[in-house]
Amino acid sequence: MIIAIDGPSGSGKSTTARLLAQHLDITHLDTGAMYRVITWGLKEENIDINDISSVNSFLEKTNISYKNANEIMLNGKLVSSDIRKKDITSSVSAVSALLEVREFLVNIQRKLGKKIDCVIEGRDIGSVVFPNADFKFFLTADLDVRSMRRKNELKKIGEDLSIDEIKASIQRRDLIDSSREFSPLKRSEDSIEIDSTDLTINEQLEKIIKIIKKNKEGTSKHV
Ligand code: DC
Numbered sequence: 001m002i003i004a005i006d007g008p009s010g011s012g013k014s015t016t017a018r019l020l021a022q023h024l025d026i027t028h029l030d031t032g033a034m035y036r037v038i039t040w041g042l043k044e045e046n047i048d049i050n051d052i053s054s055v056n057s058f059l060e061k062t063n064i065s066y067k068n069a070n071e072i073m074l075n076g077k078l079v080s081s082d083i084r085k086k087d088i089t090s091s092v093s094a095v096s097a098l099l100e101v102r103e104f105l106v107n108i109q110r111k112l113g114k115k116i117d118c119v120i121e122g123r124d125i126g127s128v129v130f131p132n133a134d135f136k137f138f139l140t141a142d143l144d145v146r147s148m149r150r151k152n153e154l155k156k157i158g159e160d161l162s163i164d165e166i167k168a169s170i171q172r173r174d175l176i177d178s179s180r181e182f183s184p185l186k187r188s189e190d191s192i193e194i195d196s197t198d199l200t201i202n203e204q205l206e207k208i209i210k211i212i213k214k215n216k217e218g219t220s221k222h223v
Contacts, residue, residue: 002117042095
């Protein structure tokens with residue numbers, strides 16, 4: 001079974017996907033983390049992302065693996081905390097706009113999804129990676145609410161940014177993610193949209209669980 005959860009930054013995708021996977025006792029795959037890992041690796045090696053042949057050589061020797069569901073590794077090195085830092089967040093949208101990077105990661109995501117039941121979250125999962133997913137959800141929320149959520153998340157990892165800084169960063173990322181040429185962030189028509197502006201994570205989760213229980217075949221409606 002594949003459950004796709006897409007949506008913009010701060011829409012509650014990650015927490016919802018993690019809790020839903022726990023509830024269903026299946027794997028949680030965070031594809032945003034994969035784009036962050038590539039961004040981290042390119043930075044480590046000082047590769048200019050406009051130099052496509054160097055990006056390709058980097059990808060050829062890149063191996064992404066997992067220590068456990070939440071701990072991602074690049075060529076055997078644990079990078080799960082480093083990839084959440086501000087400099088990675090500010091560069092990841094540009095890296096994820098590269099066709100070569102997308103093809104590389106989509107291939108990995110499809111291979112993983114074929115082997116296991118999973119809740120897989122990202123921007124293009126229901127539209128491109130798994131258009132035939134059993135369930136497709138698209139989460140949204142007001143910019144103010146998303147910014148506040150991101151602020152709280154960042155605080156937990158010791159990054160204290162002003163709300164205006166966070167709002168500007170989210171807006172910038174939303175713009176790049178939704179206007180890029182390849183696989184832009186876009187709600188696929190057959191996905192179920194959930195606006196979480198006024199919902200707690202638990203309410204959001206319950207809503208999704210109810211929909212899954214009610215319709216094991218998948219559905220297409222606005223919630
Ligand atoms: O969900 P996140 O903030 O960790 O995602 C980081 C970036 O990766 C985001 O700005 C867009 C990109 N991304 C993507 O292009 N496609 C995906 N399936 C997941 C993330």
